Amino acid sequence: MSTAAAAPVKTMPEHHYLNATYGIRSWLLTVDHKRIALLYLASVTFFFFIGGFFAMMIRLHLLTPSGYLLSADTYNRMFTMHGVAMIFFFLIPSIPAVLGNFLIPLMIGAKDLAFPKINLLSWYVYVVGGAFTLYSMVSGGLDTGWTFYTPLSTVYSNSAVAPAVVGIFITGFSSILTGLNFLVTIHTMRAPGMTWFRLPMFVWAHYATSIVMILGTPVIAITLALAGMERLFGLGFFNPAMGGDPILFQHLFWFYSHPAVYIMILPAMGVISELIPTFARKQLFGYHFVAAASLAIAVIGFLVWTHHMFLTGQSTYAALVFSFLTFLVAIPSAVKTFNWVATLYGGSISFDTPMLYAFGFLGLFLIGGLTGLFLGCLGTDIHIHDTYFVVAHFHYIMVGGAIMGYLGGLHFWWPKMTGRMYPEWLARISALILFVGFNLTFFPQFLLGYLGMPRRYHVYPPEFQVYNVMSTAGASILAIGYLLPMIYLTWAAFCGKVAGDNPWPATGLEWKTQSPPLTENFEVTPVVTWEPYDFHNRPDLGLDAVAANGVVPAHGDD
Amino acid sequence: MQSPLPFFPEQASNFAGNVDALFSYILVTAIFFTVLVSLLAIFAAFRYRRKNASDIGAEIHGNTALEIGWTLIPLILALGMFAWGAVIYVNYRTAPKDTLDIYVIGKQWMWKLQQPNGRKEINELHIPVNRNIKLILGSEDVIHNFYVPAFRVKMDVVPGRYNTMWFRPTKVGKYHFFCSQYCGTNHALMGGWVIVQDPAEYAAWLSGESGDVSPVSAGEKLFTQLACTTCHVSNGTGRGPSLNGVYGAKVLLADGSIVTADEGYIRESILQPKAKIVAGYQPVMPTFQGLVTEEQILNLTAYIKSLQTQPVPAKGAGVAPATSGKK
């Protein structure tokens, strides 16, 4: 562990948000952002395992070319419900609603979010939306693909499309309310001295994410509302048989759903931007550039949506413009990556579990991001669009990127959330299992894609089998990698070693209060006098003020 | 396939070489950056690993020159990729004048293709080598996508509008084509073969459509065309029973009775499918009343008769097992 053995035996604080009140009502009616975060944690975990179960079925089924496990209809339901559960009910709320909810007020020195009741409401909205979607899953399932392309979804599908659409429509408002709450909180609730450029990068990332949430989500809401009304009442905007245009649906859908990818990855980037400076004990390299890159991604991310539609018959001019903008949005991600690596330089690096996740994130995000270039590039997209290449690419970003960030963040802040440490070695091993299993699952899919295996096939020509077998083998390793943290984190929450206020130690405001924090977060409102990630002027952290390990480079810094 | 772990699919069109070259360019760039960043990270992780528990890192805030550098260099490389990709795409979306135009209709879950002289094919496309081919794509129901990996081309088939795609096959052979836009239940079965032939061979094929096809092969074609195959899968895994060996055999019905599958039964099953439901199956088959002519029913019957000699699957067969069926 990181701290010296000098510390006496730590004990849990007497009063904290977990024991402030008792009983089921105290949880279901709580307006404490920390408790709401835990409610979200439970519900997104639930959907993660539902989605994971579908994923397992998919991979098992694809072990042989003729797919022995499921019928075509069942398989189609599996991949659709996998996508819906994972994207709308796990990835989008995961980091913002769990870690963001818990940490943003703590990080900026506030007692709570600006609108605690709206925060609770957003969880209930999520639950109601989730219930509708679950109902769709058990009452006939959903077989339209998570993209709901019309007219398949509005006219031809025989599955329970309407309840799923209603569910996602409702859940959208949970996302909007969360984003709204974060934006207002970051604007108006910062503690004295917490200027914009003293904000932790996690907060910047959530600021950018919230912009996407409030501007994009309403568009998917109205789009799904129109699609739902088309299915139920025959409205006709997206139905070619009535003179409507299915491509319009795709425009509206991707106007949200492409930026939604940034809702998933930006918060993970925020987590990584916390982990790397903390475990390298060094300022984040190029703080202003990393912050600006977050905003740039949020804004340019809105200008690239039709790169999902290059082969729909879109106009050539539009395709050129959108492809160009797609290459532009790659740049801020590259800038972030370089800055993270540069942060390592001259640091004092430890390999605690969160840092292993950060390294894992770096590697996987690098591959995921760079393979995006193949898809954003018009020439190669003609070939690999709608193949397994796409599947591999977005799993590298969303599973490799977002979930690595999420798990890294959970490990990092678990002592803050529960007051207790997780078992370090078990955690390191499972991070490793996760990394290996992930690559084995998804790397072969790049090869499958370039060979030309289309997505969403329940059977496939035998020449694709080798890579499918590898992928399924990897998936079973991956499943263990996800089950382990779930088990030991739960165990640690009750029985782990008491962590103390700042076990790492880290520089953020959230570590200046007790673990777990009080209901009102801080006994007195803190006053911020230090720069973010500054280990040098923080005697309170109990570290050497001299860079013992660091050979300060003679050149190359300013 | 050639190697056990293949990477590039076969190159068989004018676009294949260029797309692969562009792919390789991006790949080399991507590998370069992956290796560079990974090595730097690994190097830093070892060189700057923590030696004492209370060590902290050096005081480095950032470097504007570096930031500008690593913004501009990727930008320039990316713009190169964009430009090259744009050239290929514009070329692909702008068909030359002298094309052989073929109409392609996608419907759940089959392809109907028509040559300029009117000859129609199902799930098969014959084309001459080294001719510019333009496909004009339409859909009868949902969005499909016509995709030939060996040619590196694909295009969505959107109902309510007609998209086009073009290519020039450069190698005689037989290549897979797929539907690569998810289109419902049997999306994965909605594929076929592109058969690239010598011009002479193609001309012979084009003119060779015989007027009198045997009822069995006409029925077989109809069986696919009417999408019977999507449910009556011969290995018994479909939503409908396999029809192998059905003709002349005893069939156990859902109400427990047993009938012999003769011509009358087959005809009734086509026109009034809900009248006699085979045990273990749902009444999901639509009626073909008014959709098939008498002649077509005869052809279908002839084809189903011809399946008499086919192996009966252990499960999912229309034939009643010898022991069951007694009330």
Added chain:
Amino acid sequence: MHRTGELYGQFKTLEQQKESATLGMWIFLITEVMFFGGIMLAYALNRHVYFPAFAAGSNTLSLKLGGFNTVVLLASSFTMAVAVWSSQVGKKTLISIFLLLTITLGFVFFGVKYVEYSQKFHHHLVPGKKFDIFYCVNNPAGCPDVDAPELMEESKLLDEAKAADPDLNAHAQLYYSAYFGMTGLHALHMVIGAGLLFWLLKGSLAGRFTPQWNTPVDLVGLYWHFVDIVWIYLFPLLYLIDRHK
């Protein structure tokens, strides 16, 4: 979080609370803009492609009712603005009076909307299987509220449109999809607004709003004005297409 008077525990001052609430409302209104944006896009595209059908559809709407409702809604915005002013200067009775006026105007709007919707329903102009843009022309008996000269005019108009667009009925249905989609969403927002106004009225009758603390009045005002703005666009887009024929 416990509450001291009107100040919630997470805030330090009333100003901070008001600032947060106002900022939150504005951000919410932006999401509303994007929400209506989606359907506006569907409208814009289809109007461009099926202009004759959209013009014909628009001409079957009653300009009198639409225009009247526009005036009503603008007036309600005015009364709302005055209600906000009353709360700012502490005229407690005036707040209630002007809130009541606003609510009344809102209900006048609903009433007219109800008349319009039921007319469209009887004229078979609601999208669905029964939709028939020629219904009144072909069944004058089914539309007793349309008099003969109007019917003549409508018949001429539809014939012209039919000449320009052979698939007039299907595309006019798209127009009516846009009409019901947009006005329906707008009406839904009005209903929510009316609910909020009642809540305000309750508060103002209890004398809750003072010059020091009138945030709810201010915020509901913002929302009500936004709904008014939506109608300011809907009116010309839906009622005024190609009226000069």
Added chain:
Amino acid sequence: MSEQEHSEHIVPPATYLAIILTLLFLTGTTIWAAFVNLGRFNIVVALAIATLKATLVVLFFMHAKYSPKRTKLIILAGIFWLALLLGMTLSDYITRVDYRGVRFPISQVSQQLPAQRG
């Protein structure tokens, strides 16, 4: 906290009265303009008048004129993103040409390809 305005600006009812009268006048204008044949400019005029009306409501009824910069920024952001959604999508449609050289094709349901007949 840094950006807040402490004193609230109170707009007198007389201003509101002037605004509502202008709005009513503009409503009349837009109806009148709709009955004048301006060809494709009818829609331009209608939208211009609507935007003018909306601007008056935002500036005065909604007090945007007297609000902090941040509020104005939010309003502009909303307009900008709406313009993105509408503009960039329509930019695809208006530059489309289908296989027969027809511009702006969105639906051709009534026409069939030869392979669809018979």
